Amino acid sequence: MTSTPPQGPTVVIVDDDPDLRVTLAALLAENGFVPLPVADSAGFFAAANAGPVDLALIDLRLQGESGLTLAIRIRERMGLPIVMLTGRGDETDRVIGLETGADDYITKPFSPRELVARLRAVLRRSGHPALANPDRSQSQIRAFGQLRLDQTRRELLGPDGAEIALTNAEYRLLDYFLRHPDRIIARTDLLRELGSDLSLYMDRTIDVLILRLRRKIEPVPSKPVHLQTRRGLGYIFVTEA
Structure with a gap:
């Protein structure tokens, strides 16, 4: 049958x-x-x-x-x-x-x-x-710390391989940072570079997204290791803690 x-x-x-x-x-x-x-x-x-x-x-x-x-x-x-x-x-x-x-x-x-x-x-x-049941053999993977971002399937994977749920906006923010690691990125660049719909958002949206993303990728969100703030300049994503 x-x-x-x-x-x-x-x-x-x-x-x-x-x-x-x-x-x-x-x-x-x-x-x-x-x-x-x-x-x-x-x-x-x-x-x-x-x-x-x-x-x-x-x-x-x-x-x-x-x-x-x-x-x-x-x-x-x-x-x-x-x-x-x-x-x-x-x-x-x-x-x-x-x-x-x-x-x-x-x-x-x-x-x-x-x-x-x-x-x-x-x-x-x-x-x-x-x-469900993804085949990742052909996926493009970017790793940072104990986490991995599958850029083909648009998924964030934890240390055990389980997916950490991201909204589309959170995914796009993380993907952008990982394509531009160890570089200070101004808030205006994030608003412009993340896409046509996000470019219409207010500055506060970036603050909300940064806060939510840190809760998902940082062991201690209040003391970020990867997604760091450079006051007066913007943000920098450090891949190797």
Whole structure:
């Protein structure tokens, strides 16, 4: 008897724009996901109660209950991976979202290929069976201390080989530092170099990302060994402690 392959990940799309819901659902279905498009938080919880859900894709600016409020409720009740869709003018809400634990942010307008890749990255980090059991034989690995960054699969690995979950923004920050080790990098360079959506963030976003990244890579985050601050100049990543 042949075994049944794992079903594609189920993604609830929460957006009050009916045209965007249809577009996103078609895109995800074409790429092996099981999309469940809904208009609001009531629709999300109805879908979640009807069967297993693997990820919530939520518009930040929902009418009625905000996307951030819905994300907080999901975190409290379900611990489900969350990806937020944001507009270009939502810098403050991005910071709040980072602090409340959204796994990733995608800025409108977005590339369909990037959206699919980033959803898969979040689901892979969460351990979805259809995306598990990685083959790292062809991966490009950068090591620092007892940790390794798999730049092919976009994963941070601990001393025991287990993945340390990173949001997309945290991964991009760490990847940038590891490509420019032992060099002082100004805050303005980080805002500019980390990508089109991050370049729209406020300075405080970098502070939040640095704090969160240190909690994941430093034995004592308050006394960083690798990701060090150079006051008045920026940051430097020291690969060899």
